[in-house]
Amino acid sequence: MKKIPGTFAIVCYIVLAAALLTWVIPGGEYTRRAMMVDGTLREVVEDGSFHYVSPQPQTFSVLYALYEGFVDKADIIIFVLMVGGAFWILNSTGAVDSGVRSFVDFTRRCRQKKWLSKMDIDSLVLAVIMVMFSLFGAVFGMSEETIAFIVVFVPMAVSMGYDSITGVCISYLAAHVGFAGAMLNPFTIGIAQGIAGIPLFSGLGYRICCWAVLTAIAVFFVLRYARRIKYHPETSPVHAIDAYWRKRADEAGAGERETMPACGWPAYVVFVFLSVVQLYCAWKYPFTVIAVGAGEWNVCLLPVLAVLFMVWGLFSCRRTVAAFNMQLLFFTVFYLVVGVLGYRWYTMEISALFLAMGLCAGFSAGKGLDKVTGLFLEGVKDILAPAMVIGLASGIIFILQEGKVIDTILHGVASAMSEMGEVVSVGMMYAFQTALNLVMPSGSAKAALTMPIMSQFADLIHISRQTTVLAFQFGDGFTNMITPTSGILLGVLGVARIPYAVWIKWVYKFILFLILLGFLLLLPTLFFEFSGF
Numbered sequence: 439m440k441k442i443p444g445t446f447a448i449v450c451y452i453v454l455a456a457a458l459l460t461w462v463i464p465g466g467e468y469t470r471r472a473m474m475v476d477g478t479l480r481e482v483v484e485d486g487s488f489h490y491v492s493p494q495p496q497t498f499s500v501l502y503a504l505y506e507g508f509v510d511k512a513d514i515i516i517f518v519l520m521v522g523g524a525f526w527i528l529n530s531t532g533a534v535d536s537g538v539r540s541f542v543d544f545t546r547r548c549r550q551k552k553w554l555s556k557m558d559i560d561s562l563v564l565a566v567i568m569v570m571f572s573l574f575g576a577v578f579g580m581s582e583e584t585i586a587f588i589v590v591f592v593p594m595a596v597s598m599g600y601d602s603i604t605g606v607c608i609s610y611l612a613a614h615v616g617f618a619g620a621m622l623n624p625f626t627i628g629i630a631q632g633i634a635g636i637p638l639f640s641g642l643g644y645r646i647c648c649w650a651v652l653t654a655i656a657v658f659f660v661l662r663y664a665r666r667i668k669y670h671p672e673t674s675p676v677h678a679i680d681a682y683w684r685k686r687a688d689e690a691g692a693g694e695r696e697t698m699p700a701c702g703w704p705a706y707v708v709f710v711f712l713s714v715v716q717l718y719c720a721w722k723y724p725f726t727v728i729a730v731g732a733g734e735w736n737v738c739l740l741p742v743l744a745v746l747f748m749v750w751g752l753f754s755c756r757r758t759v760a761a762f763n764m765q766l767l768f769f770t771v772f773y774l775v776v777g778v779l780g781y782r783w784y785t786m787e788i789s790a791l792f793l794a795m796g797l798c799a800g801f802s803a804g805k806g807l808d809k810v811t812g813l814f815l816e817g818v819k820d821i822l823a824p825a826m827v828i829g830l831a832s833g834i835i836f837i838l839q840e841g842k843v844i845d846t847i848l849h850g851v852a853s854a855m856s857e858m859g860e861v862v863s864v865g866m867m868y869a870f871q872t873a874l875n876l877v878m879p880s881g882s883a884k885a886a887l888t889m890p891i892m893s894q895f896a897d898l899i900h901i902s903r904q905t906t907v908l909a910f911q912f913g914d915g916f917t918n919m920i921t922p923t924s925g926i927l928l929g930v931l932g933v934a935r936i937p938y939a940v941w942i943k944w945v946y947k948f949i950l951f952l953i954l955l956g957f958l959l960l961l962p963t964l965f966f967e968f969s970g971f
Contacts (some may be wrong), residue, residue: 457499464493523818695764759803868957908963
């Protein structure tokens with residue numbers, strides 16, 4: 439049997455294929471102009487400005503595609519490395535393993551209760567987690583952040599009798615299904631509607647219906663698979679690969695039987711320090727403006743979190759270091775959500791947040807600075823391979839841009855659609871956005887490139903611009919879960935230790951079904967009146 443190439447090799451082949459395209463497709467460009475969209479200056483395409491330019495076939499540029507990819511995706515790569523290092527420190531204290539075991543024991547005790555014995559508690563837990571992450575994707579566009587959760591949910595899923603694919607699905611896949619069916623995502627809907635010249639976050643009612651349908655189907659798909667793996671673990675495509683996670687769970691279980699160390703004075707010092715920092719932040723920012731879509735709410739969040747941290751900390755410090763560090767992890771997640779929704783945090787701030795968590799976790803366990811930094815470097819080393827893949831995948835886009843072929847492809851498709859009917863035209867728009875996402879996974883960049891043309895084309899064939907935005911939204915979302923140019927996907931798979939080829943073979947049928955479903959969800963907007971359409 440022929441061995442499947444590794445992820446890095448597959449991306450290398452795609453880089454070479456992209457370079458080959460620059461020799462086949464003629465060069466072309468659109469003229470772009472600056473435009474304010476939702477308070478951000480963006481470059482958009484001028485209608486009718488396409489012109490052919492001298493071809494730029496790529497040759498030796500493939501050799502520095504990795505460098506250019508690293509430069510372009512430096513924020514994501516550094517984010518992955520910092521999160522990996524921080525979680526390595528946290529894992530060294532036994533916090534995550536202890537928390538996973540406690541959760542698994544809790545579900546086992548629930549199954550032993552008579553009034554809960556007939557319920558599938560494990561499936562209920564998976565479903566609740568998926569709905570939560572789908573909401574995160576739909577409301578504030580959670581995407582990069584899912585990388586940080588893989589090191590929690592993959593070992594949890596394996597310890598519950600599932601596999602690493604299940605762990606990836608309940609966080610990453612759920613968030614990206616929500617991302618595709620988003621109601622208020624500012625990074626896709628907000629930008630696309632702003633460029634299309636329609637009210638921001640309009641058409642909310644139908645989008646909520648789409649999100650509910652897509653999320654329900656994703657939950658059903660994952661639960662059906664997870665139930666089969668639980669009863670027949672040998673059928674998992676990653677059964678052999680998951681030996682790493684099973685071994686780690688066994689080692690963690692042995693460590694638990696040796697009794698986790700109680701909190702010493704370093705943990706109390708960290709607790710007092712963090713309490714003072716949070717009280718200061720609560721005093722300086724007593725109210726946080728949470729922006730969800732077009733709505734804003736002034737909420738007293740930071741003072742509440744500070745009080746909860748201190749109350750919870752008084753109990754966790756009296757137990758074990760692992761219990762206290764699990765509290766740090768939970769509050770890191772809380773502050774991540776508050777930071778993204780209330781203070782527009784992105785990779786820089788989130789990276790700093792997880793780094794602070796890792797440092798505090800190490801110090802609370804009584805580890806000196808030299809030991810903590812050594813652990814951080816070990817974590818960075820462990821996650822370096824996925825980071826390299828992210829850089830190379832971004833090099834694919836660099837090759838296509840340098841070869842001047844992306845605009846040519848866009849112009850050709852837009853011209854081909856001009857003579858088609860409504861249904862076929864919408865289908866072609868959707869198909870083009872879906873295909874373009876395979877080489878350009880950035881939703882904001884794709885919106886700036888395609889929406890000025892697609893929205894005006896929609897006017898010519900009497901299709902609602904809202905439908906065009908919905909076609910962009912679906913096309914931008916579903917293939918994020920398979921595109922080899924997505925640094926986020928490759929980072930997630932790298933952390934979970936799932937080969938890209940194995941993931942594609944497992945998930946492609948589901949993605950094809952979602953793509954078909956997306957087209958069916960577009961059709962009602964052509965024949966029925968919906969608010970905002």
